[in-house]
Amino acid sequence: MGKVGRKRAENYRLTAFRDFLGKCSLMDLESKGCAFTWTNNRTGDQFVKERLDKGLCNLDWRITYPNAESIALPAIGFDHSPIVISLHSRKDKKMRVFRYEAFWAEDEESMLLVKKKVWAEGESQGLNIVQKL
Structure with missing residues (x-):
């Protein structure tokens, strides 16, 4: 069987298989x-x-x-x-990995957030450093 004949047979089989999937x-x-x-x-x-x-x-x-x-x-x-x-x-x-960005220490707003809102107040009161981290 020549190249064209093989290609035609392959196309026929693929079409027949797709038709079978559709009918079922x-x-x-x-x-x-x-x-x-x-x-x-x-x-x-x-x-x-x-x-x-x-x-x-x-x-x-x-x-x-x-x-x-x-x-x-x-x-x-x-x-x-x-x-x-x-x-x-x-x-x-997947556990989200926390990565500290060094530039946060230079950002005033980030430092205020950590110092006043998170570190000194609220739920972190009375916790040791390991628990706060």
């Missing part, structure tokens, strides 16, 4: 993890990565499991990534 009312789940789920395991100019594998669901399932997500794990020893469907998304709370 399937939608792609939100995906996290690896951006690509397949590799051809070649090197150099022949190396290809694609997102072929997906988690799919219909509208009723999506409404039943609104927090569900698809997670693509690293493909270790295989050409495809394993896909895990989690019904409860993990909402990892």
